[in-house]
Amino acid sequence: MRAAYYERQGDAHDVLQVGEVPTPDPGPGEVRVRVAWSGVHVGDLGKRRGWWGSTMAYPRVIPHGDGAGTVDAVGPGVDPARVGSRVWVYLAQSYRPFGTAAEYVTVPAAHAVDLPDGVPLEQAALLGIPGITAHRAIFADGPVTGRTVLVTGALGAVGRAALALARRGGATVIATVRHPEQRTPALTAGAHHVVVTTGTAADVEQIRALAPDGVDRVAEVAFDTGIATDLEVLRIGGTVATYATGEAEPRIPYWPLGFRNVTVRFLSNDDFPEDANQAAAAALTEALEAGDLRYPIVGRYPLDRIADAHDAAEKSGSAGRVVVEL
Numbered sequence: 452m453r454a455a456y457y458e459r460q461g462d463a464h465d466v467l468q469v470g471e472v473p474t475p476d477p478g479p480g481e482v483r484v485r486v487a488w489s490g491v492h493v494g495d496l497g498k499r500r501g502w503w504g505s506t507m508a509y510p511r512v513i514p515h516g517d518g519a520g521t522v523d524a525v526g527p528g529v530d531p532a533r534v535g536s537r538v539w540v541y542l543a544q545s546y547r548p549f550g551t552a553a554e555y556v557t558v559p560a561a562h563a564v565d566l567p568d569g570v571p572l573e574q575a576a577l578l579g580i581p582g583i584t585a586h587r588a589i590f591a592d593g594p595v596t597g598r599t600v601l602v603t604g605a606l607g608a609v610g611r612a613a614l615a616l617a618r619r620g621g622a623t624v625i626a627t628v629r630h631p632e633q634r635t636p637a638l639t640a641g642a643h644h645v646v647v648t649t650g651t652a653a654d655v656e657q658i659r660a661l662a663p664d665g666v667d668r669v670a671e672v673a674f675d676t677g678i679a680t681d682l683e684v685l686r687i688g689g690t691v692a693t694y695a696t697g698e699a700e701p702r703i704p705y706w707p708l709g710f711r712n713v714t715v716r717f718l719s720n721d722d723f724p725e726d727a728n729q730a731a732a733a734a735l736t737e738a739l740e741a742g743d744l745r746y747p748i749v750g751r752y753p754l755d756r757i758a759d760a761h762d763a764a765e766k767s768g769s770a771g772r773v774v775v776e777l
Contacts, residue, residue: 618641674696
């Protein structure tokens with residue numbers, strides 16, 4: 452089969468190659484998926500670049516954890532009726548060397564999620580890493596019905612999913628964005644209220660005006676710079692779930708957080724409990740089917756241009772997502 456791969460970490464155009472590799476056979480409890488679309492996420496870029504101290508655990512890596520396509524073979528112990536099913540996959544390249552940037556990928560059967568007819572495969576290919584992270588950020592501490600949830604960086608990959616999931620879960624959702632022109636897209640994505648941040652005390656005032664009793668949960672994209680504001684807007688006993696930071700070793704206002712009994716959750720998608728992954732997968736599929744979750748796609752690239760796809764994903768920010776077509 453044709454696949455993209457790298458054998459050392461580095462810049463996309465220096466290390467990514469495209470060529471023929473053996474087609475994998477599904478093992479016990481696995482399915483093989485003929486990939487239609489492979490989603491590109493910042494986590495894939497980080498593994499390839501060596502960000503966050505990541506190293507290569509395998510001599511050759513086919514990148515990308517997320518994708519979508521059709522089951523074409525099953526391993527021992529898997530219902531043969533799954534052959535032909537439209538699915539999206541997640542964690543394809545977590546603790547495994549072979550991701551979705553290939554014509555075929557094998558994954559545990561539970562990590563290939565059945566997709567209803569009519570739901571775009573290219574949208575489903577973008578769900579995994581950001582969507583499951585968003586679900587964990589919103590629901591790790593229980594239901595949010597009747598609660599107030601703050602989603603920072605609301606138009607990022609995780610942020611968009613968090614908006615949709617929190618709203619569908621019955622929360623009042625406040626989004627933060629950086630630019631006034633992002634207000635309408637955030638509302639369309641699921642926010643009830645949008646705060647355009649200024650980096651000043653006015654941010655706290657705006658959020659407090661919308662949630663005078665305090666916010667119950669925060670999905671935080673920038674822990675190092677955001678925790679000070681989070682502290683000021685959280686109710687006593689509130690939760691911050693954070694999945695990214697600018698400064699790797701930020702200062703933490705320990706006593707103020709302690710006095711307010713704030714819980715801080717640090718999230719890494721590779722190691723969530725499996726029951727949480729499956730709950731997230733079901734909720735994300737429902738949100739996609741209902742049309743409540745949609746990603747703007749700013750780039751579609753053939754496999755031969757995967758290095759260009761990685762460059763585009765690195766630059767896209769909150770503008771949208773990038774996919775590779777197989």
